[in-house]
Amino acid sequence: MEILRVENIKKSFSGVSVLKNINLSIKSGELHAIVGENGAGKSTLMKIIAGELEPDSGKIYLNGKEVQFHSPLDAINSGIALIHQEFSLVPQLTVYENIFLGREISKSFLGIDFIDRKAMKKEAQNVLKTFGIENIPVNSKIKDLSVANKQLTEIAKALSTNSKILIMDEPTAALTLRETEKLFSILTNLKSNGVTIIFISHRLEEIFQIADSVTILRNGELIATKQINEVSMEEIVSMMIGKSMSNRFPPKPSKKIGDKFFEVRNISSDAFKGINFSLRRGEILGIAGLVGCGNTQVGESIYGLRKFDGEIYFEGKKINISKPTDAIENGIFLVPEDRHDLGLVLQLSVKENHSLPNLDLFSKLGFVSTSTEKKSVKDTIAYLNTKVSSINQIVENLSGGNQQKVVLGKWLVRSPKVLILDEPTRGIDVGAKFEIYKFIYEQSSKGVGIILISSELAEVLNLSDRILVMSEGRITGELDPQNATQEDILRLAVKGKES
Amino acid sequence: MTLSNGFIRRYGVIFGLAGIIIFFAIESPNYFFTPSNFILISKQSSINILLALGEMFVILTAGIDLSVGAIAGLVGAVAAGTIVATGNLFLGLIAGIGIGIAFGLINGVIVAFAKVPAFIATLATMSAITGITLIYTQGEPIWNLPSSFDFIGQGNLADIPFSIILMALAFVAAWIVLEKTKYGRHIYAVGGNIKASRAAGIKISAVLVSVYAISGLLSAIGGIVLASRLGTAEPTAGSGYELDAIAAVVLGGTSLFGGEGWVVGTIIGGYIIAVLNNGMTIMNISAYYQEVVKGLVILLAVMLTSFGKKYWNE
Numbered sequence: 180m181e182i183l184r185v186e187n188i189k190k191s192f193s194g195v196s197v198l199k200n201i202n203l204s205i206k207s208g209e210l211h212a213i214v215g216e217n218g219a220g221k222s223t224l225m226k227i228i229a230g231e232l233e234p235d236s237g238k239i240y241l242n243g244k245e246v247q248f249h250s251p252l253d254a255i256n257s258g259i260a261l262i263h264q265e266f267s268l269v270p271q272l273t274v275y276e277n278i279f280l281g282r283e284i285s286k287s288f289l290g291i292d293f294i295d296r297k298a299m300k301k302e303a304q305n306v307l308k309t310f311g312i313e314n315i316p317v318n319s320k321i322k323d324l325s326v327a328n329k330q331l332t333e334i335a336k337a338l339s340t341n342s343k344i345l346i347m348d349e350p351t352a353a354l355t356l357r358e359t360e361k362l363f364s365i366l367t368n369l370k371s372n373g374v375t376i377i378f379i380s381h382r383l384e385e386i387f388q389i390a391d392s393v394t395i396l397r398n399g400e401l402i403a404t405k406q407i408n409e410v411s412m413e414e415i416v417s418m419m420i421g422k423s424m425s426n427r428f429p430p431k432p433s434k435k436i437g438d439k440f441f442e443v444r445n446i447s448s449d450a451f452k453g454i455n456f457s458l459r460r461g462e463i464l465g466i467a468g469l470v471g472c473g474n475t476q477v478g479e480s481i482y483g484l485r486k487f488d489g490e491i492y493f494e495g496k497k498i499n500i501s502k503p504t505d506a507i508e509n510g511i512f513l514v515p516e517d518r519h520d521l522g523l524v525l526q527l528s529v530k531e532n533h534s535l536p537n538l539d540l541f542s543k544l545g546f547v548s549t550s551t552e553k554k555s556v557k558d559t560i561a562y563l564n565t566k567v568s569s570i571n572q573i574v575e576n577l578s579g580g581n582q583q584k585v586v587l588g589k590w591l592v593r594s595p596k597v598l599i600l601d602e603p604t605r606g607i608d609v610g611a612k613f614e615i616y617k618f619i620y621e622q623s624s625k626g627v628g629i630i631l632i633s634s635e636l637a638e639v640l641n642l643s644d645r646i647l648v649m650s651e652g653r654i655t656g657e658l659d660p661q662n663a664t665q666e667d668i669l670r671l672a673v674k675g676k677e678s
Numbered sequence: 679m680t681l682s683n684g685f686i687r688r689y690g691v692i693f694g695l696a697g698i699i700i701f702f703a704i705e706s707p708n709y710f711f712t713p714s715n716f717i718l719i720s721k722q723s724s725i726n727i728l729l730a731l732g733e734m735f736v737i738l739t740a741g742i743d744l745s746v747g748a749i750a751g752l753v754g755a756v757a758a759g760t761i762v763a764t765g766n767l768f769l770g771l772i773a774g775i776g777i778g779i780a781f782g783l784i785n786g787v788i789v790a791f792a793k794v795p796a797f798i799a800t801l802a803t804m805s806a807i808t809g810i811t812l813i814y815t816q817g818e819p820i821w822n823l824p825s826s827f828d829f830i831g832q833g834n835l836a837d838i839p840f841s842i843i844l845m846a847l848a849f850v851a852a853w854i855v856l857e858k859t860k861y862g863r864h865i866y867a868v869g870g871n872i873k874a875s876r877a878a879g880i881k882i883s884a885v886l887v888s889v890y891a892i893s894g895l896l897s898a899i900g901g902i903v904l905a906s907r908l909g910t911a912e913p914t915a916g917s918g919y920e921l922d923a924i925a926a927v928v929l930g931g932t933s934l935f936g937g938e939g940w941v942v943g944t945i946i947g948g949y950i951i952a953v954l955n956n957g958m959t960i961m962n963i964s965a966y967y968q969e970v971v972k973g974l975v976i977l978l979a980v981m982l983t984s985f986g987k988k989y990w991n992e
């Protein structure tokens with residue numbers, strides 16, 4: 180039984196066609212996955228279905244009747260909720276205020292409606308509890324939450340509207356295996372209650388784990404819709420990128436691992452305690468752990484974004500890092516986890532964002548040389564295959580994965596010595612991931628020490644030369660990826676948690 | 679491209695100015711629409727535009743400087759007082775400009791290091807500086823300035839009023855700094871996302887302190903032109919200038935949230951205000967009504983910009 184159908188949907192932005200005649204049918208109660216490269220048009224199509232964008236032409240049918248949404252509220256009232264790829268939470272408000280934003284619970288007193296915070300908190304707690312994520316404090320402000328908890332709040336917010344159709348745009352990109360499993364059991368539950376789910380992800384294993392059917396988009400065109408049991412991963416990948424791709428990871432380079440040149444001695448902060456590790460030239464050190472284990476904070480501290488106690492030794496000398504410039508001067512760079520918060524200036528162009536930390540390389544006597552700058556941006560875009568309409572495109576208008584490529588690309592220009600990569604492939608498509616893995620290998624072959632913080636266990640296991648696992652702010656073990664499994668990582672990641 | 683958004687922000691204001699000019703030209707072809715009146719308008723707008731250019735640097739970093747008028751007033755008084763006391767024109771100019779930069783730096787340090795919100799910080803310094811001016815002058819205007827001082831606000835260089843030349847120089851300098859230099863890029867970035875800028879290794883406090891210093895410098899130049907034009911340093915001469923400066927910047931399409939703006943827009947914003955003042959005076963509209971009309975025009979212009987922006991983004 181069909182619940183939703185879109186017919187001949189077309190959409191273009193300032194003359195560039197992003198969706199070309201899309202026809203899609205979603206069955207009631209199914210979990211329908213949408214996949215495609217970065218910039219293929221997935222988010223745009225979802226925004227159209229959820230009333231956030233109006234198509235240039237085409238029709239939407241809900242339960243066989245044509246509907247026209249002029250605002251997200253129209254869609255919500257028809258039972259369609261969208262969980263955004265980029266968060267739509269108000270950072271200054273608390274978790275419970277965000278969950279009930281626009282639907283605040285009130286109580287009447289002397290004929291006046293007063294906001295009922297107590298009821299809202301309680302209700303929010305219930306919502307979180309239903310979904311097994313009650314460890315998120317309802318009173319915290321969104322801006323103080325980790326990316327994963329922001330994502331979970333966003334999900335809880337959408338779930339609490341009791342929608343019939345739930346659209347999730349890359350909900351798992353910021354989650355580790357454990358939260359993902361939790362989310363999947365919630366989704367299975369919702370499905371058994373008759374909710375229809377549209378699910379976008381670049382993690383294809385997930386699609387095979389939970390989807391009933393899958394639609395592949397490429398360059399704004401719908402390539403195919405298939406039942407999940409009638410396609411293979413290889414077929415999906417080749418439909419997505421238009422050519423076949425035999426391996427998800429590039430071959431390991433034969434490289435020499437050099438001397439210990441970077442060492443972290445007993446660093447502590449409010450998010451982690453007594454962290455010790457060293458890094459060799461050319462080594463890829465994976466730091467794995469569950470959401471909130473403190474690995475992101477360790478990375479940010481080494482880069483000078485957070486205060487910490489303890490010592491850092493670099494090339495035999497003790498160095499003082501209290502702000503990012505201290506790290507940058509030593510050739511230590513960070514690709515941050517949260518691209519909107521730390522990685523990008525959204526209203527500036529691709530070019531300007533790319534140049535931000537590199538202007539010293541592009542300028543003479545303080546004047547920016549536009550030709551050197553342009554060349555550098557264009558080279559980087561070509562190298563990472565970033566999809567932009569021009570180098571002057573505003574970063575906010577890029578697709579999520581392409582924004583991530585801009586963040587990564589910034590540091591390609593400089594010669595790093597230590598590269599801290601915090602979720603470097605978050606929201607990036609399979610083809611581009613391959614490119615980024617190649618880049619990581621290239622850098623490490625050049626002798627760059629790489630700290631890879633990632634929630635994708637396959638990524639950590641495949642790329643790292645050595646893996647540290649963190650739990651509750653402490654290092655709980657070290658693994659050799661040659662003979663470790665995902666289960667080994669998970670066991671160390673929950674150590675000290677369930678006691 | 680940025681066509682949609684940038685287009686409205688950038689060129690909408692030009693159409694606005696053109697529309698106002700056409701309106702007055704039709705209403706008053708003989709007085710308003712003459713070359714000599716345009717020179718007069720430029721002269722009248724020069725002080726405000728000097729202040730507005732400095733204000734723009736601050737607003738681009740998502741700050742605001744309410745003290746520009748007060749600094750202009752103090753600088754006029756100090757420059758005039760020094761000249762009268764020492765008989766040395768250059769000493770007076772240096773003292774005035776030094777004072778302007780110094781108070782700009784104070785604003786910057788309060789905002790960047792003491793982390794006081796710019797609105798409060800500069801509201802406080804505005805009040806303090808106004809007081810200092812009154813103390814310094816004992817509330818009396820400073821007379822008997824030498825005629826060499828008059829040149830700055832009243833003289834001509836090759837038939838062009840010197841104050842217009844100063845304004846043009848300030849415009850070109852601001853344009854080069856904001857569009858062509860590394861420092862200019864840093865200003866936009868800090869206003870757009872302060873955390874990401876810090877993470878990119880930009881020295882945030884240096885950028886913040888310097889934009890207020892630039893605002894102080896340009897307010898000082900404006901203050902000297904003002905005293906010179908009046909031929910006397912009035913203790914309250916600068917009051918109210920901060921609002922016109924902010925209005926010019928915002929009319930010019932600079933976002934009060936920082937990170938977005940165009941120098942040419944600020945000049946046009948300054949001209950819109952000057953043309954309105956001039957045209958309404960020529961049409962004999964009372965000064966009271968002029969203020970009302972000015973307020974409405976600013977509101978309308980800003981509403982059109984944000985509406986246009988939304989419409990084009992769809």
Ligand SMILES: Nc1ncnc2c1ncn2[C@@H]1O[C@H](COP(=O)(O)OP(=O)(O)OP(=O)(O)O)[C@@H](O)[C@H]1O
Pocket residue numbers: 192193197215216217218219220221222223224264566567568576577578579580581606
């Ligand atoms: N407001 C906008 N203005 C201009 N171009 C836009 C706008 N929104 C999206 N685009 C462009 O439309 C294309 C499709 O974007 P969309 O966000 O739908 O991609 P996506 O498939 O969700 O990619 P990702 O996997 O990276 O999230 C991109 O090339 C993007 O640059």
Ligand SMILES: [Mg+2]
Pocket residue numbers: 221222223264348578579580
């Ligand atoms: Mg997307």
